[in-house]
Structures are given as C-alpha cells and as structure tokens.
Amino acid sequence: MFFLTYLRHELRRRMRQAILIAVGLAVGIGLVVTVIAASAGVENAQNSVLHALYGIGTDITVTQAPSPGSHTGGAFSPGSTTQQVDELLNGQLSPLNASAVAAISRLRHVAAAAGGLALTDTKLTIPSAGSLGPGGQPPTNLPAPTSFTVDGVDLAHLGLGPFGSGELKAGRTFAASDRISNVAVVDSNYAMANKVTVGSTITIAQTRFTIIGIVQQPQGGGSTDVYITLARAQALGMGLGVSNLRNQVNMIYVAAASASDVPTVQAEIAKLLPSATVTTSSSLASAVSGSLASAASLISDFGRWLAIAVLMAAFAVASLLTMAAVARRVREFGTLKALGWRSRRIIAQVMAESCVVGIVGAVLGIALGFGGVALVDAVAPPLSATVAQNPGSAPAQDTLFNGSSVQHLQAPGSTSTVIVHLVAPITANALVLAVTLAIAGALIAGAFGSWRAARLRPAEALSQVA
Amino acid sequence: MYTLTSVTRTYQKGSHTVSALQGVDLVIEDGEWLAVQGRTGSGKTTLLQILGGLDRPSTGTVNFDGQDLAVLSETRLTEFRADFVGFVFQTFNLLPTLSAVENVEAALVPRRVSSALRRARATQALEVVGLSDRAQHLPSELSGGQQQRVGIARALVKEPKVLLADEPTGNLDGDTRDEIIALLERLWHAHRFTLVLVTHDPSLAGRAQHVGIMSDGKLAVGQGARDR
Numbered sequence: 001m002f003f004l005t006y007l008r009h010e011l012r013r014r015m016r017q018a019i020l021i022a023v024g025l026a027v028g029i030g031l032v033v034t035v036i037a038a039s040a041g042v043e044n045a046q047n048s049v050l051h052a053l054y055g056i057g058t059d060i061t062v063t064q065a066p067s068p069g070s071h072t073g074g075a076f077s078p079g080s081t082t083q084q085v086d087e088l089l090n091g092q093l094s095p096l097n098a099s100a101v102a103a104i105s106r107l108r109h110v111a112a113a114a115g116g117l118a119l120t121d122t123k124l125t126i127p128s129a130g131s132l133g134p135g136g137q138p139p140t141n142l143p144a145p146t147s148f149t150v151d152g153v154d155l156a157h158l159g160l161g162p163f164g165s166g167e168l169k170a171g172r173t174f175a176a177s178d179r180i181s182n183v184a185v186v187d188s189n190y191a192m193a194n195k196v197t198v199g200s201t202i203t204i205a206q207t208r209f210t211i212i213g214i215v216q217q218p219q220g221g222g223s224t225d226v227y228i229t230l231a232r233a234q235a236l237g238m239g240l241g242v243s244n245l246r247n248q249v250n251m252i253y254v255a256a257a258s259a260s261d262v263p264t265v266q267a268e269i270a271k272l273l274p275s276a277t278v279t280t281s282s283s284l285a286s287a288v289s290g291s292l293a294s295a296a297s298l299i300s301d302f303g304r305w306l307a308i309a310v311l312m313a314a315f316a317v318a319s320l321l322t323m324a325a326v327a328r329r330v331r332e333f334g335t336l337k338a339l340g341w342r343s344r345r346i347i348a349q350v351m352a353e354s355c356v357v358g359i360v361g362a363v364l365g366i367a368l369g370f371g372g373v374a375l376v377d378a379v380a381p382p383l384s385a386t387v388a389q390n391p392g393s394a395p396a397q398d399t400l401f402n403g404s405s406v407q408h409l410q411a412p413g414s415t416s417t418v419i420v421h422l423v424a425p426i427t428a429n430a431l432v433l434a435v436t437l438a439i440a441g442a443l444i445a446g447a448f449g450s451w452r453a454a455r456l457r458p459a460e461a462l463s464q465v466a
Numbered sequence: 467m468y469t470l471t472s473v474t475r476t477y478q479k480g481s482h483t484v485s486a487l488q489g490v491d492l493v494i495e496d497g498e499w500l501a502v503q504g505r506t507g508s509g510k511t512t513l514l515q516i517l518g519g520l521d522r523p524s525t526g527t528v529n530f531d532g533q534d535l536a537v538l539s540e541t542r543l544t545e546f547r548a549d550f551v552g553f554v555f556q557t558f559n560l561l562p563t564l565s566a567v568e569n570v571e572a573a574l575v576p577r578r579v580s581s582a583l584r585r586a587r588a589t590q591a592l593e594v595v596g597l598s599d600r601a602q603h604l605p606s607e608l609s610g611g612q613q614q615r616v617g618i619a620r621a622l623v624k625e626p627k628v629l630l631a632d633e634p635t636g637n638l639d640g641d642t643r644d645e646i647i648a649l650l651e652r653l654w655h656a657h658r659f660t661l662v663l664v665t666h667d668p669s670l671a672g673r674a675q676h677v678g679i680m681s682d683g684k685l686a687v688g689q690g691a692r693d694r
Contacts, residue, residue, distance in 0.1 A: 002568075002575050002584075009563035335559040338520055339620070340548020340576040342541065459512075459521035462559070 007352050014325060018353075021318045022361040025441050028307070028314035029365025029434045033426060034372030035303040036433070041376070041424035042296045057112075057159045059262050062104070062252035062269055064094040064276045083126035088119050088150060088205035090239045093250035100273060101154075101252055107268050109261035114160040115249030117152035117233040118224070121204050148190065148225040150204060152233025152249075155179055160253040163227050166215030171198035173213050179231050184209040188216040190225040204228065205236040295422070311437065318445035322354060326449035333453050334461025347450040351443065358442025362435040369434060373424045380422040467627070467660050468494035468517060473526035474683075475512050486512040487523070488683035496627075499654055499661040500687070501671035504680030510664040511632055513680065517662060518551050518630045519543040531627075548576035552621030552659075554650075556633035558613040560605040560620075567592060567601040570620045577624060591619035595649060611642035615649065622653060629654075631663045635670065647673065 011018055098115055105113035124145035131139045153163045155174050169188055184202060191214050196202060200211045209228060230249070237245040256265045262280055269278045326333075333346050470492040476485045486509045494500055494517075502510045515521040516528055519535050528535040530550075535543065552573070553559075560569045570588035579587070592598050595615040605613055614634060621629055631650065635643035647670055654661045663674060671677045678687040 001581065002571060005568060006561075006564065006572075009568075013563045331559065332561055335555070335561070336572070337544065338518065338547060338553050338559075339573045340544055340551075341572075342544050342576070345576075457521070459515045462515075462520065462555070 003349070003352070006349060007356070010349070010353055011356060014353075017321055017325060018357050018360070021321050021357050021442070021445065022364055024314045024317045025358065025361030025438050026364030026368050028311035028441070029362060029438050030368025030372055031307045031310050032437060033366060033369025033430050033434050034376065034424070035299060035307040036430040037369070037373045037424035037426050038303065038376055038422070039296075039299045040427060040430075041422045042299055044425065045422060046293075046296065057164050057255050058161060058253040058281070059256045059259075060254040060266055060269065060278060060280050062096070062100075062254065062273065062276050062278050063250065064096055064273075079126075080128060080130070082128050082131070084123070085126060086121070086123045086203060086206045088121045088233070088237045090117065090119050090237055090245060090248075090250055093118065095239050095245060095248040095250050096252060096273070096276070098247045098249050101249060103272060104252060104254055104269055107265060107272070109257045109265050109268075111255040111257045112157055112160060113252060113254045114154035114157035115230065116154060116161050116251040116253060117150075117230060117237060117245060117249055118251050119150045119152065119233060119237050120147050121150050121226070122147040123203075150226045150228060150233065151224040152230040152237070153227050154230050157253070160255060161251070162217070162224055163215070166217050169214045169216050171211070171213030173215075174227075174229060178212075179229050180235075181229070182207055182209045182232065183212045183228070185213040185215055185227045186211055187225050187227075188214050202226065205238075207236060311441070315441040315444055318354075318357075318441055319448045322350075322445040322449040323452060326350060326452050329453075330456060330461045333456055334458050337456065337458040338462065343454045343456075346453050350450045350453055351446040354442040354446025354449070355439060357445075358439040359435075361442060362438035365438055366431060366434050369430075370426065373426055376422065376424045380424075467496045467498075467531060468492065469527075469529040470516075471527045471529070473516065473523045473528060475509075475516065475521065476524045485683050487516070487685075490526070490683075490685045492678070492685060492687065494660060494662065497658045497660055498676065499663070499674045500676045500678060501674035502662065502664045502678045502680055502685070503666065503668060503671040505666060508680040509683040509685075510666075510680045513685070514630050514632050514662060514664050517628070518553060519546050544576075548624075550627045552624065552626035552629045554614070554617050554621050554629065554631040554634045556636040558605070558610075558617045558637070560613055560616055562605055565602045565604055566597060566608065566616045566619075569605070569616055570623050573620045573623050587623055588619070591623040592616070594622070594653070595619045609642075610638050611645060614638065614642075614646050618646070618649060618653070622657070622659075625657070626659060628660045628662065631661070633664055633666070635665070635667070643670075 096115075101113050101115040104110060122145055125143050127138050127142055133139065151161070151163060153161065153174065155176055155178065158164060158174065163185075166185075166187070171185070173185060174183070184204070186196065186202075191197065191211075194202075196211055198211055198214060201208045202211065203209070204226065209226075215227075234245045234248060239245050239248065254265065254269065256262045266278050266280055269276070336346055337343070470490055473487055473490040473492075474485065475487040476483055478484075490513065502513060504510050512521065516523055516535075519538070523536050526536065530546070535546065538546065560566075561572060564572065567585065567588045570591050571584050574584045574587060589598065589601060592601050592615075595618055597612060597615050597619065600608060600612060600616075605616070608616065614637075618634075621631075629650075634650065635646050638646060650661070650663070651673065661674075663670070665671050676687055678685050
C-alpha cells in the first residue's frame with residue numbers, strides 16, 4: 001500500500017528526529033507513570049495502615065470518649081509482702097452497651113455490625129511496705145510495669161475490625177467453639193518480640209491463654225498485640241468502677257451495604273447514639289500524619305504538577321519539531337498537490353507519521369515508567385504513619401507511684417505509629433493513560449504540522465527553495 | 467483546449483504590487499506544442515501555473531474544455547490536475563525517499579488505481595523513457611538526466627491531456643539537454659498530448675509549433691519552426 005510505503009520511507013529518513021520526539025514524549029510519559037504509581041503506592045500504604053487499625057471490611061467505627069477527668073485503674077497500697085498485679089483494663093474509651101451493636105445492625109444500609117473491646121493488659125509489681133525507702137520511695141530494683149494491647153473479637157464477624165485485616169501466618173484462627181475458651185491469636189511482631197509461638201501460653205488478667213495462631217497485619221502491623229474472644233475479654237476486663245465488662249463493648253465496627261451508603265449510615269448512627277464518635281475511613285485518612293502523609297502531599301502537589309509541566313514541554317517540543325519537519329518538506333508537499341494529491345491525503349501522511357512516533361514514545365515511556373517505579377521501590381526510605389489509636393479515645397494509661405500507692409492514670413496523646421515501606425504499583429489504567437497521552441501528544445504535534453501543510457498553496461510551495 | 471481571456475495576475479511583495487501577467491489572451495489547441503520563451507521574471511512560470519491550476523488569475527478567465535479554472539474550488543482544481551495535467555519541473559521535484567518507480571506511482575495514487583496496475587503502469591512508463599533498469603534507485607542515486615526522465619515518466623504515466631514543462635532542461639548539461647528535448651518531442655509525436663514548454667533558450671523554443679514570447683507579463687504568440 002503506497003500510504004505505508006511512503007510512511008515507512010519517511011520515518012526512516014527522519015529517524016533521528018523521530019527518535020528525538022519519541023524520547024521527549026517518553027520522558028513526560030515515564031514521569032506521569034511514575035507519579036501515578038507512587039501516588040497509588042502512598043494511597044495503598046495509607047489504606048493498609050488504616051486497615052491494620054480498623055479492618056479492611058470496616059467502613060465506620062463507633063466509639064465514645066470518656067468524660068473529662070475520669071480515669072480507670074486502681075490504687076494499690078503496699079502490704080506486708082510484694083504483690084503481683086495483672087489487670088486487663090478498658091482505659092481509653094467509654095464502654096457502650098452491647099445492645100447498641102444489635103441496634104446498629106438493624107439500620108437500613110448496614111450490611112453487618114460487630115462489637116469489640118480494645119483493652120490493655122498491665123502487669124506491675126507492688127513493693128512491700130517494708131521495702132519502701134525514705135518518704136515512701138519504691139526500691140530501685142523494682143521491675144518496670146509491662147503492658148500489651150488486647151482486642152476482644154466478635155466471633156460472629158471476624159471480617160470486621162482490625163483482626164479481619166490480619167493474614168494468618170501460623171496455627172489457626174478462632175472457631176465458633178472458642179467463644180469461652182482461653183485461647184489467643186497474637187500479632188507476628190508481638191510473637192517475635194516475646195519469643196512465643198503456636199502452643200505457647202501467655203497470661204492475661206492472671207489467666208493462662210494458649211496461643212492458637214499468629215497473624216501479620218499489613219504494612220508493619222496495627223496496634224493490637226493479642227486477640228482473644230469478646231466473651232473472655234468481657235469476663236476478664238475491668239472498667240470504670242466495675243470489675244468486669246459483661247454486655248459491654250468499646251468499639252463498634254460497621255460495614256455499609258455499599259460505599260455510597262456510608263454517609264447515610266454515618267448520619268443514622270449519629271442519631272441513634274448522639275454521644276458517640278462516628279468516623280469513616282475517609283475522615284480517618286486525613287488524620288494520618290508522619291512522613292507517609294508528607295510523601296502523599298509531596299506527590300499530590302509537587303509530583304503531579306511536575307509531571308504535567310514536563311508533559312506539556314514534551315508536547316511543545318514535539319509540535320515544534322514536527323512543524324519544522326513539515327516546513328522542510330514544503331516543496332515536496334507542493335509537488336504532491338501538483339500531482340493531484342488532496343490536502344487531506346497529505347494531512348493523513350503527516351498524522352500517521354506522528355502517530356507512529358507517538359506509539360514509540362508510549363512504549364519507551366512505559367519502559368521509563370517501570371524503571372522509575374523500580375527506582376522508587378528501591379530507594380524510597382521507610383515512611384512513618386501516625387494515627388489516633390482510637391478516634392474519640394481518651395489517652396493511654398500510665399502508671400504512677402506516689403509513695404504510698406500505685407495509681408493508673410491517663411497520659412496524653414494516644415496514637416499509633418507504624419512504619420511502612422512504599423511499593424509503587426503500575427496499574428493497567430496507568431498504562432492505558434500513558435499510551436493515550438503519548439499518542440495524543442504526537443497527534444497534537446501532527447495536527448500543527450498538518451495545519452501548515454493544508455494551508456499550502458501549490459504555486460507558493462513549489463517556489464520554495466528545496 | 468485552452469482559451470485565456472484578459473488574464474492578469476498580481477501579488478503583493480512587501481509594499482510593492484507585482485504584475486506577473488498583464489492582460490494575457492491565448493488559445494491553445496488540442497495536441498498543440500507551444501513554447502513560451504522569455505527572460506527570468508517575465509511571467510512564464512506564472513502562466514504555466516495558471517494553466518495547470520496551481521495558481522488562480524487575479525482577473526480574467528481560463529477556459530479549459532468548457533470550464534473556467536479561475537472559479538473552480540480547490541477540490542475541483544486538484545481533481546483537474548490529477549486527471550488531465552502532467553508536470554515536469556526544472557528541479558525534477560522527485561520525492562527523495564521513494565524509488566524511481568515509486569515516484570512514478572505517486573502520480574497514480576489520486577486516480578485510485580489498484581496497486582498491481584499502478585506498479586505495472588509505472589514500470590512501463592519507466593521503460594518508455596529508458597529507465598527500467600533504474601526502477602529501484604533513489605533519486606540521489608540517479609544523474610540529473612535520469613531524474614528528469616523519471617519526472618517525465620511521472621508526468622505521462624496518467625496519460626494526461628496536457629503536459630506542462632517548466633524549464634525541463636534548465637538544470638542539465640548540453641548533451642543531456644538534447645536527450646531530454648528529443649525524448650519529449652518523441653513522446654509528443656507518439657501520444658499527441660498538448661505540450662506547453664517554458665524555456666529561456668531560443669533554440670529549444672524554436673522546435674515547437676508555436677512560440678510565445680513573454681515580456682513584462684505580456685504574451686505575443688508567433689509561428690514556430692515546426693509545421694503542424
């Protein structure tokens with residue numbers, strides 16, 4: 001076909017210029033692909049951080065902050081002997097009646113609702129009165145208090161809440177028959193730090209629990225060290241002025257029927273529980289701080305505009321080079337018009353040449369994009385993400401010796417920081433966008449050149465010096 | 467075939483108005499060989515371009531077989547050139563990236579001829595001008611005379627009614643010039659197309675049936691050395 005013959009010969013003659021235009025487009029496209037991938041990677045990292053805390057299937061969390069000035073925990077007076085204290089405490093959030101879970105699950109547009117208890121197990125040693133120093137100072141060799149977080153998990157809805165995001169690495173997960181059993185599933189970081197495995201035992205609120213499984217949360221882990229059944233957490237936990245937490249929860253995880261129902265469900269829950277804090281995943285995303293948030297901002301602001309600027313520069317250079325090439329071929333196009341070629345046939349030739357250059361630019365750009373993404377994955381430093389441990393929560397507990405007693409008090413700023421490693425994924429949509437942009441850029445360049453070719457008057461074109 | 471009536475062509479060059487043609491009246495019969503002679507800048511090429519539909523007159527009519535080329539649309543003029551006119555240029559104007567046979571084929575592309583027939587006719591046209599052994603050569607691999615032969619083959623492959631040659635030997639040496647003119651003459655005899663040849667060389671012009679002398683945009687036509 002003459003069209004293709006002419007096209008092939010022309011591109012071969014102007015190969016250097018064609019490659020230059022293609023490379024220019026490729027740089028712009030490669031940058032766009034890299035920025036899109038990095039942006040997606042940051043978004044994935046943010047989502048996984050939130051999922052680790054609140055669960056993948058959870059759209060809405062419901063909590064209630066304690067009233068100002070309240071605190072949990074006990075005061076212990078030193079006795080004649082050393083005392084070992086092991087308590088499972090609800091120190092961060094006000095309890096909610098478990099019936100609220102059922103009420104929420106009956107709301108329209110709610111697919112499922114599950115209650116949970118986010119608790120802390122604290123172990124400390126109360127010295128004997130005789131070992132206290134002057135002014136009631138504790139002995140210097142007194143072991144430091146230790147604590148770890150414990151989540152009571154609703155076995156009817158294992159997919160909701162942070163437990164649902166964990167990937168089972170060893171052992172098994174909870175079964176319905178475990179409801180009142182002293183079994184636990186631990187986080188992989190906790191297992192490594194405390195050198196425990198499946199089959200090991202740990203003590204929670206002076207009760208021995210057998211580890212049946214180990215889970216790993218995405219992106220460095222969430223805030224929970226140990227998961228037990230909700231029933232056992234309610235039986236062993238202590239709250240404000242109460243020795244157990246029966247029929248109580250302090251977190252409600254809600255899944256909406258669809259993403260578009262989330263705002264409606266949020267509003268309905270707020271009406272049902274006016275004093276509760278009702279938060280969605282998107283509102284929590286804005287609460288993420290740390291270098292992950294900074295990276296997101298950098299990519300969104302600087303990265304995006306840089307990619308757009310480079311792309312526009314590539315388009316401009318491609319257009320100028322194409323117009324220059326057409327200018328050099330003025331006499332040639334005049335000859336073709338003299339032979340009886342219509343303007344649109346000449347335009348089709350110019351556009352086809354540009355299209356081929358665009359396709360080459362797209363291929364090179366995608367290759368550059370993959371290279372850029374590999375570079376990002378290789379050199380990007382670990383990023384930190386800090387987020388409120390529980391929205392609307394009170395501060396975490398602290399332990400204070402005041403000479404004659406030991407009190408659990410509240411300390412400010414309960415947050416969770418996780419370290420994430422950025423992995424920038426290249427999606428099919430990004431590749432399609434890259435190809436579209438490259439060809440569009442080349443066609444824009446071709447259009448400028450074609451416009452010039454179409455306007456040629458044959459006599460004028462033939463009078464040009466070759 | 468052609469009847470030109472009071473044709474003028476003026477155009478602006480900076481602040482000056484240039485009159486390339488001034489009130490040209492001309493009749494060209496079917497199959498006639500007209501040579502147009504004149505000094506550089508006398509308007510010869512402008513006249514040729516108007517005859518070929520490459521340019522439009524500022525005033526006057528250019529009647530070709532009953533239709534006024536001066537009022538045709540750009541599309542119709544393009545069709546006119548594709549169907550009826552062959553051009554031979556002083557500088558050959560071959561497409562540099564195409565071979566000799568592909569250059570000749572380019573003239574048949576607007577005629578929507580099948581690729582096989584197009585190739586066959588182009589090959590035959592090159593044979594007629596004695597270049598069948600150079601069909602696959604690029605213009606850069608051909609001598610000036612050979613390039614002009616390709617130009618002539620390209621002009622004649624579509625069997626035009628009119629062949630317009632603008633200084634066809636202007637870039638050639640003496641012997642080659644004679645070869646090309648002899649070739650044109652032979653082909654004109656064989657195919658009896660209307661030939662309008664522009665030249666500044668009186669000896670070439672004298673070989674035509676009629677000779678028009680262009681001077682400052684005005685044309686005067688006399689009898690040439692050849693009888694009809």
